[in-house]
Amino acid sequence: MYRLKITDHIILLCGVFVMMAPVVVAFFTSTHDAAEIHRQGLTLTWGNHFVETYATVLNREGGFTGQVTGMRMLMNSLILGIGFAIGKIVLSMMAAYAIVYFRFRLGTLFFWMIFTTLLLPLEVRILPSYEVMHQLHLINTYTGMIVPLLASATGTFYFRQFFKSIPDELLEAARIDGAGPIKFFFDVIVPLSKTMVAAIFIIMFVYGWNQYLWPMLMTNDESFYTLVRGIKQVLLVWVGAQIPDYNEAFAIAILAMLPPVIIVVVFQRWFIKGLTESDK
Amino acid sequence: MKRVQFSSPTLPYLFLLPQMAVIFIFFYWPSVQAVKSSFFLEDPFGFGSSFVGFDNYKGVLESAEYRSIAGFTAIFTALVTFFSLSLGLLLAVRADAVIRGSSAYKTLLISVYAIAPPVAGLIGMMFFDQHIGPFVRFAALFGWDMKIGLNYFDTAFAMVVVSVWKQIPYNFIFFLSGLQGIPISVREAAVLDCRSGFRRFWTVILPLLAPTAFFLFVINVTYSLFDTFGIVDVMVKDKAANNPITLVYKVYMDGFRGNDLGGSSAQSVILMIVVFVLTVFQFRFLERRVHYN
Numbered sequence: 001m002y003r004l005k006i007t008d009h010i011i012l013l014c015g016v017f018v019m020m021a022p023v024v025v026a027f028f029t030s031t032h033d034a035a036e037i038h039r040q041g042l043t044l045t046w047g048n049h050f051v052e053t054y055a056t057v058l059n060r061e062g063g064f065t066g067q068v069t070g071m072r073m074l075m076n077s078l079i080l081g082i083g084f085a086i087g088k089i090v091l092s093m094m095a096a097y098a099i100v101y102f103r104f105r106l107g108t109l110f111f112w113m114i115f116t117t118l119l120l121p122l123e124v125r126i127l128p129s130y131e132v133m134h135q136l137h138l139i140n141t142y143t144g145m146i147v148p149l150l151a152s153a154t155g156t157f158y159f160r161q162f163f164k165s166i167p168d169e170l171l172e173a174a175r176i177d178g179a180g181p182i183k184f185f186f187d188v189i190v191p192l193s194k195t196m197v198a199a200i201f202i203i204m205f206v207y208g209w210n211q212y213l214w215p216m217l218m219t220n221d222e223s224f225y226t227l228v229r230g231i232k233q234v235l236l237v238w239v240g241a242q243i244p245d246y247n248e249a250f251a252i253a254i255l256a257m258l259p260p261v262i263i264v265v266v267f268q269r270w271f272i273k274g275l276t277e278s279d280k
Numbered sequence: 281m282k283r284v285q286f287s288s289p290t291l292p293y294l295f296l297l298p299q300m301a302v303i304f305i306f307f308y309w310p311s312v313q314a315v316k317s318s319f320f321l322e323d324p325f326g327f328g329s330s331f332v333g334f335d336n337y338k339g340v341l342e343s344a345e346y347r348s349i350a351g352f353t354a355i356f357t358a359l360v361t362f363f364s365l366s367l368g369l370l371l372a373v374r375a376d377a378v379i380r381g382s383s384a385y386k387t388l389l390i391s392v393y394a395i396a397p398p399v400a401g402l403i404g405m406m407f408f409d410q411h412i413g414p415f416v417r418f419a420a421l422f423g424w425d426m427k428i429g430l431n432y433f434d435t436a437f438a439m440v441v442v443s444v445w446k447q448i449p450y451n452f453i454f455f456l457s458g459l460q461g462i463p464i465s466v467r468e469a470a471v472l473d474c475r476s477g478f479r480r481f482w483t484v485i486l487p488l489l490a491p492t493a494f495f496l497f498v499i500n501v502t503y504s505l506f507d508t509f510g511i512v513d514v515m516v517k518d519k520a521a522n523n524p525i526t527l528v529y530k531v532y533m534d535g536f537r538g539n540d541l542g543g544s545s546a547q548s549v550i551l552m553i554v555v556f557v558l559t560v561f562q563f564r565f566l567e568r569r570v571h572y573n
Contacts, residue, residue: 005378008377008378011374012371012374012375012378012381012385012389015367015389015448016385016388016389018445019389019391019392019445019448020388020391020392022407022445023392023403026406029406038411041412041413041414041417042406042412042413090298091298091299092299094296094298095296095298095300097295098292098293098296099296101282101286102285102286102291102295103285103287104293106293110296110300113300113303113308114300114303119552119555119556119559119560120307120311120552120555120556121502121555123509123528123531123551124314124528124548124552124555125310125314125552126535126536127314127531127535127545127548128309128311128313128314128317128548130535130536131310131313132309132310132313136305150302150306151302151303151305151306152307156299168282168284171282171284175284180286181286206394210394210395210396210399211396212396212510212513213509213513213532228396228398228510231398231399231401231402231514232514234402235517236517246406249402249406250406252402253399253403256396256399257394257395257399260396261391261392261394261395263394264390264393264394265387265390268386268390272390272453272457275453276453276454276457
């Protein structure tokens with residue numbers, strides 16, 4: 001048995017190495033300056049330009065119009081991530097509550113209409129979605145970036161599953177005590193859903209933060225760029241450069257991955273629970 | 281369903297209103313629009329459009345370029361799905377077997393999950409860079425002159441590597457939680473019956489993991505088809521000329537760069553059908569699983 005354990009650890013260590021090494025190397029390399037990186041390649045040593053590079057990336061007014069700083073992109077990413085997560089939670093909790101706790105004629109129809117959205121991801125209808133947003137004058141707005149992403153039923157299903165697992169006795173007791181549907185929702189359902197809300201918030205925040213295609217289509221005004229969207233700009237500037245700004249590209253990559261990675265690692269238990277228990 | 285429910289003439293509709301409004305405006309309207317414009321030929325200067333029936337579909341399906349992109353997408357999807365599933369499973373089985381350090385392994389292995397595809401693509405680009413990329417230098421030792429962005433095969437190789445790397449943590453999380461859901465009594469009984477660890481895994485553990493694996497299979501296919509957009513975009517940098525691209529990228533290129541509304545919509549509808557079939561397939565299977573439980 002003991003010999004087997006050793007192989008297990010070796011394979012796991014290889015796995016950890018493969019998964020983590022690129023990120024660690026990216027971080028260390030970002031602390032050197034571009035010329036040094038160009039000469040020496042990727043490194044695992046600490047350079048002396050950490051403060052300098054990150055300060056430049058966060059504060060320099062870059063882009064074609066000189067309007068967008070790293071700070072601005074960071075803020076836009078936060079708005080997208082948090083706005084998307086909150087919007088998703090509010091919409092889907094309300095919808096799931098109506099579907100599970102009410103008896104009404106069009107209930108089944110609505111359920112299937114929401115269900116259908118699971119069938120088609122946003123990517124397959126980008127062009128018509130763009131046209132619609134154009135007609136509604138929502139290009140270059142936060143609303144245009146966030147709201148169309150909410151048009152999917154994942155959250156509603158998470159909450160539907162969860163509400164169905166809440167014992168019926170609670171509702172019976174609440175009704176005997178004279179609670180109406182609104183009171184029951186705010187005084188019983190919302191407090192009961194706290195853990196579920198936290199788990200979904202984490203999943204949805206990471207999802208929103210990491211959006212790339214949709215923000216790219218919806219924004220051509222640089223002051224709306226998110227960090228993830230900014231990656232492409234970094235690469236476009238590269239073309240034709242004598243020594244590309246490797247250090248700044250790495251720094252942006254690190255900034256763009258740091259918040260979601262930290263959240264996932266810190267709230268690991270909730271995150272895994274939310275992901276594995278509701279997705280199936 | 282609940283035994284007791286509220287009934288109210290207006291409240292349920294009020295609760296559903298926000299969700300339904302968003303779905304109608306941003307899901308049903310564009311989807312209908314996509315189907316509609318796939319039957320029309322749009323004037324590139326915006327002077328109206330004319331009905332052309334299935335011509336857009338015919339044009340798409342008969343084009344050699346579209347077929348070769350479809351072929352690449354199929355191979356790409358197969359490779360990414362296979363490698364990310366098997367590596368995820370391998371790591372999950374090992375992480376399930378060790379006791380010491382298991383939570384540290386878990387944390388380190390899942391952290392990459394949170395990295396956005398284009399960010400993964402950017403890091404990948406650096407590792408495959410002509411000047412500073414260690415992979416290119418390593419390949420050169422074997423006489424492989426890797427040219428990402430110029431050579432079709434090399435770019436495809438880098439895309440697969442980065443896409444697999446990004447997806448391993450997701451599969452790892454699900455396989456691990458699937459493995460930990462297998463009762464100890466079942467494992468102990470299996471140990472008594474069979475000494476070979478490999479056979480035990482093959483005949484007892486793997487069948488019990490089948491539902492998880494199937495679920496992940498569908499998710500991974502969807503990932504390879506759609507979510508890899510960011511990776512592809514960062515790697516080919518808008519110059520799709522000689523580079524491998526996926527079908528979604530082609531929809532994007534034709535619609536937003538080529539202004540071919542009809543053709544792009546027809547491609548969208550074809551992709552919709554693919555996803556639709558996949559999802560229906562998944563739900564049929566899941567229903568059966570629920571039935572067995």
